[in-house]
Amino acid sequence: MAPASVRPASVSRILAFSCVDGPGSRLVIFFQGCNMDCPGCHNPQTIGQCNQCGDCVTHCPNGALSLEHGLGQRKRRRCDRRLCQGCDLCLPHCPRSANPNAQSFEVSELVERIALHAPLLDGVTFSGGEATLQRQFLARMCQELDRDPRTAQLGRLIDSNGLLAAGHWPTLLERVDGVMLDIKALDGSIHRRLTGRSNAMVLESARLLARAGKLIELRWLVVEGVNDGDAEVEALVRLWHSLPSPPPLRLNRFRHHGVSARGRALGETGPSTMEALHHRLALAGVSLLPLVTL
Template identity: 30%
Template sequence: MTGLNTSHLQISKNTIRVAGILEESIVDGPGVRLVVFTQGCKHHCTGCHNPETHDFSGGYDIAIEEILTMLKENPMIDGITLSGGDPFEQVEPCSILASRVQELGYDVVAYTGYTYETLLKSRKYLQLLQYVDILIDGRFEIEKMDLTLAFRGSSNQRILYMQEQKEPAPLFLAI
């Protein structure tokens, strides 16, 4: 815990606090993706490319239904990417969005500054992780920056296919 006060985060199940939405991207996961840049991040990595997403009181609220409409209206889209910020700071609305996205037949990529191992220790994080197909984990470490890496900024970050994990999350317990 960092001791940061995040009580001002919106708690609606129907909206997500975002820094912005990118309706088409080919650099935030496989295929063409709709990217949701969630607002709020505690990691403060040196060299972060999205510092405007750190402030939990920044950004704006967007209805989950509005994001789903964007997805359904664009036949080019292969899936959705939850980026940030850190989507694991808004597990409740992000898990609702991710579950709805999967129900529609799309896949879900999520970025996080936490490691997979850290996420596994918390029921709160598992609430979202259970709906993630590909997790890209770990803080951005500027001394390990590598511009040749696909979908990642530094070599400590991993692309983890959730179905291939030897020790899958103890999910999917009733949360």
């Protein structure tokens, strides 16, 4: 019996090569759409979905964007790939934090794109936005990558915010090698300030993934003066030690580069803060990845 079809995925960007989104050389797929609304997001254009409002059209200096009539009287935003220069000048003008250049892909189309680069890759990382929002597509694509002899050898990782119900993880975990999980804060009120959502499901995901042996990396975006206080650090240490076979922790420094105007209202985190926090966590017995403060 032929497998049931899945809806096409909305993809913000495909990065053909990365050495910072998992081990080795990796192709990264940034799925469009997120279930958090973090002011400090370094990919703010991946948060929302286009509603065809057309506010971006007049801000394209190359005339690549237009509004065209679709079904009935509804207009649809169109991007002419031949004219788009990838300058991103349209991105700040979307009221929904969407990417006017996001594309729709069928499973077969993405598999072919990955296969094209496969000889130079160690793996594929599914990022976003939040990749698990398109979990049915993601599960099917992993299945097809495994079946295709050109891509079967590639490792598969998910970069996730963890905001996924426990019952949805098993289907994905059958098809990927692991998950890199971002935890923004342990305190519920701080987490809501940084993401707009509760952290209960995120913490549940961390424990579930660790029990399954699929949590390969924890990530902590350090926002100085917000989530780097004593109580937060102590709670982070307790969480890490409570996990079975806890993974290495990566500290990421919050910078203003790439963030929205809301994000620039948060202060940048200084290198000295990162170094002190790294040292403190190491003394507490936490396994840490090398610190990068650039």
